[in-house]
Amino acid sequence: MCFLLKESGQYDKEAVNPFGILDYLKLNYLTFNFDTVLPLEVKPEGSQPRALLSYSDRLVAVDDNLAPPRERFSTLHEIAHYVLPTHQHSMYLCDSQGMSHRTHLTFEKTANEFAADMLFKGGMFSIDVAAMGISVKTITTLAAKYQASFEATARRLAERSLRPVMLAVFKNTAGTRRINADTSPNWDVRYCIASPIFKSRFFTHVNGSAPSDIAAELTSSYRDIEESITRIIEIDTSAGQSQQFTGEFFYNQYNIFALLTPANS
Ligand SMILES: [Zn+2]
Known part of the structure; x- marks a missing residue:
């Protein structure tokens, strides 16, 4: 290559x-x-x-x-x-x-x-990520640099990172059922991609939805994709214990994304 x-x-x-x-x-x-x-x-x-x-x-x-x-x-x-x-x-x-x-x-x-x-020019992308850190800002900067789509860049970041990181992508599953205006949209996991070290230490997939207050805040009015919301969240690992992760949530007008990294690491 x-x-x-x-x-x-x-x-x-x-x-x-x-x-x-x-x-x-x-x-x-x-x-x-x-x-x-x-x-x-x-x-x-x-x-x-x-x-x-x-x-x-x-x-x-x-x-x-x-x-x-x-x-x-x-x-x-x-x-x-x-x-x-x-x-x-x-x-x-x-x-x-x-x-x-x-x-x-x-x-x-x-x-x-x-x-x-x-x-993404083989290992060049990973060198950039290592220098810039794991964040939505890195994704937008590198998507522009390599002229790739935002989502493809986000996937590559998670897939190739040498650090423990998972990308979770959520879609609005209530989209077609919202005749009743009182129901709130539901953002369920569409897919997850984790770095090798994340998979071996924690899990390969999360289920469920994005926290509803974060989803509401991200989607209620237009905001720049880089205006993310970061929160410590607790997730059960396969070993039956719960572990704290830092979740950076952001929205590209189609999907909600979260970058999960172990808290305090
Ligand atoms: Zn083909």
Whole structure:
């Protein structure tokens, strides 16, 4: 991965430019509207194709409706299919599910990991995190630096940190049931990602909801994502004991996030 970034002149740049890698590999690039242009028979029902690689045409194509961070990631994902030696040298049509961090398809997972390694320049990202500390401020700063989405950057921070940290992502599960205006929104855990040391010391997952007063404060009026709320919270560990964690909660207008680190460490 580093070899490819160095050879294509991308390693010393702050943010990787996928076009530099496409050029180096002599791959053509095209964007078009995948919804209207792709024939229906290549789209399995319910799937939203976002990008494709045609090995024989040396062509990467990406849906032109994608926001820039997604377009960058999708392009790097197709480059990964092209360079990974174990991947078939044929045609890949990749959809949102395959490019999600929760995909179960091994070849998509491998391509996602390779793409993320390129996007965050391997170990460079971890060095930045170690220097800046674990906080929402670090996530926004590094998302801007690496030109990645906020959520992908938050996941990478938790996943690769050498310190014990867990990212918990909450979604509003009352969204469609709020005909009764007296019910309050409920922000339930959507997924969690923890650093290796956090998993081995504590747990791999938390269940439940974000504290309702914090959720209300974060979402009731517009506030900047960096205006987080920090609180000490108690969580039961698998050993049946409870442990105190520092939780930094913040909101990006879609999800509530929490960075959990052991208190007093
Ligand atoms: Zn793919």
